[in-house]
Amino acid sequence: LLTYSLVNTLTSKAIKKGTFDISRISKRADRDRFEIVDSPVDYSYTDFLRFELEQNYDINEAMEKNPEKPFSPIAGRLDIFPGKYVGLDADALWSVYDNRFLSYNIGGTLWDERGDRLYVEYRNTQESDEIDFNPSQSIFGDLRLKVTDRLRLSGLYEYNFQDNTRVRTGFGLSYKADCWAFEGLIVDKVNVGDRNDVNWEFNIKLNGLGEFGI
Numbered sequence: 434l435l436t437y438s439l440v441n442t443l444t445s446k447a448i449k450k451g452t453f454d455i456s457r458i459s460k461r462a463d464r465d466r467f468e469i470v471d472s473p474v475d476y477s478y479t480d481f482l483r484f485e486l487e488q489n490y491d492i493n494e495a496m497e498k499n500p501e502k503p504f505s506p507i508a509g510r511l512d513i514f515p516g517k518y519v520g521l522d523a524d525a526l527w528s529v530y531d532n533r534f535l536s537y538n539i540g541g542t543l544w545d546e547r548g549d550r551l552y553v554e555y556r557n558t559q560e561s562d563e564i565d566f567n568p569s570q571s572i573f574g575d576l577r578l579k580v581t582d583r584l585r586l587s588g589l590y591e592y593n594f595q596d597n598t599r600v601r602t603g604f605g606l607s608y609k610a611d612c613w614a615f616e617g618l619i620v621d622k623v624n625v626g627d628r629n630d631v632n633w634e635f636n637i638k639l640n641g642l643g644e645f646g647i
Contacts, residue, residue: 435490443482548579
């Protein structure tokens with residue numbers, strides 16, 4: 434199996450707050466003349482865009498008498514951070530044989546300095562023998578709230594537009610004390626035949642003693 438990949442990153446450069454890129458005139462106390470003194474400047478660097486491409490080539494399949502599809506779909510991913518508290522991401526699979534997208538996902542994230550976070554993603558997967566995913570067209574949301582410094586709440590929801598059905602709903606809670614911490618999650622998932630499957634898990638951590646969970 435041969436794999437090629439391409440990764441490009443764009444980085445921005447900005448002057449940090451409190452620093453100045455200026456020159457000033459100063460008079461030496463021990464000399465009767467003036468000289469130019471440069472102020473120190475400090476910069477911050479941020480990766481605001483990242484682009485990736487990757488594809489595989491199956492050598493064994495290509496050497497067969499009647500090779501079908503030795504090239505895998507082209508996988509691409511794009512991450513953009515246009516603002517301080519905003520992030521956008523997208524990934525897709527492109528078929529070099531059918532000249533079409535086999536799947537693509539587009540998402541966006543909002544967050545703040547307190548620790549709150551909202552993520553929303555649109556997912557689209559087509560039927561194809563080149564990938565092992567089931568066809569779907571859904572929207573997914575994940576919300577996390579910092580209630581206090583110790584308590585955090587989370588919730589998730591996914592809806593399938595193709596079948597007009599709810600895929601899953603979840604609720605989570607985490608609490609962190611001085612010497613112990615608790616994390617719990619309940620997810621209600623709708624399976625084939627509209628059968629509900631409720632999964633739950635929890636984890637308790639005791640500082641210095643270890644952790645256990647189900």
